[in-house]
Amino acid sequence: MADGPFIYRFGKDLRLDDHAGLAAASSRGAVLPLLAVDPPMEARLRASPRRAAFFCGAVRALDEELRERGSRLIVRRAGAEAAVLGLAREAGAAGAAWSASYDDAGMRRDESLREALERAGLQAVVVHDSPAVAPEESAGARSAEGPGYRAFSPYFEVWRELPIASHESPLLLRFAGEEIDNEGLPHPAEFGVGDPPGGGGSAVARRLFATFLRERAPQYAIDANVPAEDGTSGLSAHLSFGTISARSIALAVRGRLADPFSIGEQRLSMRLFLRALAHRDFFLQLSWFNPQTHDEPLQGKMRGFRWERSHAGLDAWRAGATGFPLVDAGIRQLHRTGWMHPHVRAVAASTLCFDLGVDWRVGRAEWDRWLIEDDPAIATGNWQWIAGVGADMAQYPRIYNPERQLRRYDPAGLYVRRWIDELRGVPLEAWQPRAKSTGQLRLALFAEGEYPPPVVDHAVAARSFLRRYREFVSP
């Protein structure tokens, strides 16, 4: 190990334990823990108030953890290059490490920072910390289109057999830089957040995961798609900001699977939960190897497909007032919490793309204003998948019927009534006729001026979309 310190630049990896980046930095010197709030980070935080509040809470918790180890975060409000080079000069650091980005813009910024450091004669170490399995580790198989996987099933076959690394404990890390001048920690107010809800740090994330693993994970196979059950982990924001490592989660779940005493249903649940985690890695590697997909469809045949940029029902979709209760409940959950149940996301996104025919990029931008998660690569992969232009190679897009989804996954209206005030007082019997209805929901159920009728007739809209789709792919 060299004598001088080495910078670790924190980003969306706000924890100390099982940290690939910190492990890499600490093998090169005592770690100078830097947080550079640069303009791109500021823009991402300003975009969504709950994201900013969550981030500030996680940064505060990280700083406290560092202080318990006799250190603290060195905060700079400056471009990444100026912040890293300035600190390196000030502290005599030999270089800097940070964890890789997976979206197009972030990858370009990583590259230009690396070049700037190398020009200055400093080491630049970019580490895969966010995925459980790094893109290059799973990319053994090359398709005709290039490296990496473009379909999830073969990816998962490989992913589930690959070893997952575990990194050193924070107790072994050495820090430096206590004497260096510091700016104050970021505060939600500087990102325009008036009344921030509490954020969470790594201790909160670890507790959340431990509770999920003990209480909910064994029923994941049954509950995950039922929005009223809250049967998923709710860990996506924590994974997004790295307050918990995907590796530690995957290893713990693999450990449960290896338990010879676990029963069949629990094993199925653990397998499905691992599959969800592998989806995350899948979309990260998809963007890593195909960064152009931020703006254009992965499927070449779908480039040039004409999506609408506007629609008479678009504002209603944005507001959670489409008249499709499951969709509206999801959007209102997003507005109030910064998170939407994963299955409801799929239905709400399908409604935008197929019932309204609106561009998936419009939906992605809209949700980006509300989500805590800050994962352009994962958002893009999912939106493209739902829109039928990305990694799902099914012949036709999977169009969800929002009415049928409601009957199947929220038959008693528990989830819907939790989020849609206008429907809260509607008695259960009022939902029953719809269980038999095969056609469009008719709204004797809803009083004038209250919950709106559907913005489109789903059957008509879906048929018309499919016609357009067919004509485009096989004219």
Ligand SMILES: Cc1cc2nc3c(=O)[nH]c(=O)nc-3n(C[C@H](O)[C@H](O)[C@H](O)COP(=O)(O)OP(=O)(O)OC[C@H]3O[C@@H](n4cnc5c(N)ncnc54)[C@H](O)[C@@H]3O)c2cc1C
């Ligand atoms: C249209 C659409 C947009 C989405 N946008 C985002 C986004 O911007 N950021 C984001 O992190 N997730 C996104 N997702 C994926 C998923 O819905 C969220 O990660 C969701 O919050 C998972 O909830 P959970 O943590 O309770 O999931 P769990 O079921 O408990 O899953 C555990 C973890 O696996 C990962 N995971 C599960 N499903 C997926 C998936 N389909 N893709 C990638 N990772 C997955 C998540 O990290 C999740 O925390 C999107 C899904 C859809 C359909």
